[in-house]
Amino acid sequence: MHRGRFAITLFFPILLLWLGNFVKAAEFPAIEKGVLDLSKSNTDPNAILTLSGDWEFFFQRFTDQIPGNETGQFIQVPGNWDEISQFNSNYSEGFGTYRLQLKGLNPDRIYGLKIPTIHSASQIWIDGKMLASFGDLGREKSEETPQIAGQLLFFSPDKSEAEIFIEVSNFHFFQSGIWSPIYFGEEHAVISFDRQSRMFSFLLVGGLMIMGVYHLFLAYIQRSFLESLFFGLACIFLAIRELAGPDAILMDLFPYLSHGVLVRTVYLCLGLAFTFQTLFLFRLFLPFKNQWIYKVQYIIMGIFILAILFLNTRDGAIFFNYFTLFLAPPFILFTLYIVVRAAIKKTEGAWVFLVGLLFFYGAASHDYLINYQSEGVNMSYWMPYGFFFFILSESVVLSIRFNRAFLNEAKLSTQLGQTNESLKRFIPREFLKLLGKNEIVDVQLGDAVSKDMTVLFADVRNFTSLSEGLSSKETFEFVNRLLTRTDPIIRKNQGFIDKYIGDAVMALFANKPDDAIQAALELQREVQNNNLLSNQKIGIGVGIHYGNLILGTVGSKYRMDGTVISDAVNTASRIEELTKVYKLDILISEDLKNQVVHPEKFHFRLIDTLNLRGKRSQNCIYEVxxxxxxxxxxxxxxxxxxxxFFRNVDIKEAKVHLDKALNLKPDDGPCQYFLEKLAEYSRVQQNLE
Structure with a gap:
């Protein structure tokens, strides 16, 4: 309940700030029929005005074709010129001239204009003097050279009146005219406003980049934590999008960046940021059984990237708008449903994420209304704030997840220590012999010996699913039947069981490694030839490794136990786990194979080269x-x-021979595994090409 109160408490001040944004509009003079009269109001010299309202517009004419006494039709700025009656082209192609008369100016002062993004080419004139030119204007596409506008312009009027002319031609973008606010004020006010705007943009970009790189680094350290990877990529793409936003900071950094590259950068970053944000959300709150949604998202992302890269600028922008029109709403509703459901179920971090998501959607809706309003209300854009607050909430959720992971790790370490302290097993006689002791009474706390030995791990396949159909009594009976068969085989081959780990066993062999291999082969035959679980056939996986171990006693004078300390134990356990991956019965390490005394008694097949625990270099694993x-x-x-061929990265030849091998033995696990890897490599190469 306290999280809900926190969310409501946080949301209402934001809502009030948002609503307060509309109230400011009445304080500024309005443009009426192409005229802004500053003398009719007591405007603060430090105020920034948005030149929004009814401008004069001359369609399909530049300034050299406009008589001084002619009055144009009136068109809303910001807005598109496709609303005028003469417009009959597709996707806002054409050209025209905007005119605004300023009255009530002070000739002793310098005024400034903050020009927004204007597509595709434009020129700004004041009283017949050209202040700036962006690209080359054209009356048709072949004449036009597109360039993004967006900078500060300053002028000093000769009298109390001035005329602003903005010539615009558009043949390279789907949206025409001036569809972002133009800011106007005295020089110092415009400069201050621009600095504040850019400062916020740089702070936002810097914060996003820092969070993005940080979480990418975390994802690199912990490869399985895909939440951090998706979040980091989303932050970086949002930062790049902000650089290419209304202030066109990217143009300041790269002045020769083309119109096409900048537009594609904007849409690619928006699409990829949305995609990775969605994947991040799915990873946090979507059950793993819904893996299909990830595949759908990847396919959509691939189509989107290809379209933006290979379509021309105008068609790419049109595609983006239709793409978001049809796909964004269902994804937004679906993500909102997921987060709300997670919040209702009290999933960790869901309430924090929901508050950030609602603010983000509110900011996006707010900016959408600004772009498509009909009366030019003076409002600022909230999307940067929405991004920042949304990213902040996501960062908080990730922090909660990381904190839980660290606590779980600490808890697991504590539990392992408690487990070691609570074990009450007799020390095997073989263990005593390795310590050089004849009787258990001779063992002292701290006795230890270092010795090269063979470690064997054996584990029942799919034990969890097998035990689900058994009662508790039947489960223990099955485990004991298995261990009863296992122990004699281990002892027969000069080994001993050091640990029982549920349905798994860990055995040590102090003599030659051949004993462990022989024990594994006999154990496999025993399981295959005997019915240990009603009418169900069971399988076991065996992993064997050779290395240095430290055997000794730990505890206190009241209770002590024998234990083994070595990275070789972890390596043997890891090799046993790989039997499930490659669908094989027995796997051994290269270190063990090199120690086999009579290799002619066995057959070996090289399976893979892996970075195994406890080894500084790569280690091969073999089937035996x-x-x-x-x-x-x-x-x-x-x-x-x-x-x-696979090791030489010859994908084609490797697939040919592995396919032939699989045809000869269709159930061979390694062939199936490496063919799947080859298919992944092929897809990666195709994406890179």
Missing amino acids: YDDPEKYPPGFLDHYEKGMQ
Whole structure:
């Protein structure tokens, strides 16, 4: 409940500020029929006026074709000229001239204009003097050279009146005319206003970039934390979009940036920012069973990028508007539904995210109304504030998630320590022998020995799903039947079980590594030949590694236990986990293979090269088996050639040989795995091309 009160408390002041934004309009003089009379009001010298209202407009004419005594038709600024009666072209193509008469000026003062983005080319004149030119005007597309407008212009009137002419031609963009506010005021006020605007933009860009790079770094450290990756990318694209926004800061940084590149940058950044924001939200609050939504989002993003890159500027802008018109509303509603549902279910961070999302949607709606209003109300844009507040809320949610992860890690470490303290197992006799002790009474706290040994991990496949159909008693009976069969095989081959880990076992072999391999092969045959779980066939995965271990005793004078400390244990466990990935029964490390005394007794197949825990360099893993007829003739030849081409990044040849190998043995896990990898590489290359 306190989160809901926090959200409401935060939202209402923002709403009041938003509504207060409309009240300012009545304080400024209005443009009436192409005339702004400053003498009719006591305007503060430090005030900034928006030149919004009815300007005179001369369609399909430039200033050299306009007689001084002619009156044009009146058109709303900001707005598009496609609303006038003479307009009959497609997508606002054409040219024209805007005129505004300023009255009540002080000839002793210098005035300034803050010109917004105007597509595609424009010239600004005051009393017959050209103040600025952006691109080359044209009466048709071939004559026009597009360039983005957007800078400060200053003039000193010779008298109390002045005429502003703005010539505009547009053949490279879908939206015509002057559709963003023009700001006007005395020199110092305009400069101050521009500095404040740019300062906020730089602060916003800097904040977004810092958050973006920071979360990309976190994603690099923790690869599985995709939330941070999506959030970081969204921040960076939003920062670039802000640089290319109304202040055209990107043009200041790169003066020779073309019109087409700038427009494509704006739309690409908007689309990609929206996409990664959505993916970030899905990752936070969408159940993992709804993976299809990610695929849909990736497909849409691919289509969008290709369209913006390969369509011309005008068609790309048209595509973007229709694209957002049809796709943005359902995605917005869907994301709002997800966040509201998560907030109702009291999902961690959902309320904070919901407040930021509502503010973002409110800011976007506010700016949309500004762009499409009919009366030119004097309002500022709220989208930068919406972005900032939305990103801030997302950052808070991520901080909550990271904090929970750190607490869980600390909790897990504590639980592991408590588990080690609470274990009450007898120390195996083999363990005593390795410590050089004959009897358990001879063992002292702190006794330890370092020795190169073989570590074997064996685990039941799909144990969770198997146990779901069993009662608690049946589950324990099954585990005990399995361990009863496992222990004699381990002992027969000169090893001993050091740990029982649920349905898994960890065994140590102090003699030659051949013993561990032989035990694994016999264990596989035992499981295959005996019915250990009613009428269901079970499988086990075995991972074996060879390395240095430290065996010793830990505890206190009242309670102590034997333990093994080594990275080799983690490596063996990791190799066992890989048997599920490659769908194989037994995997061993290269370190163990190199120590085998009688390699002629076994058959080995190279599977992969991995960075395993406890190793500074890469380590190969091998499948081991003793049946020479396990694989059909020709299978291993094609497999080895395919893997050689795979390591040489020859995708085509690798796929040919792996396909042939898979045809010979359709259920071979490594072939299926590497063919899937080849398919991913092919898609990446196609995207890069």
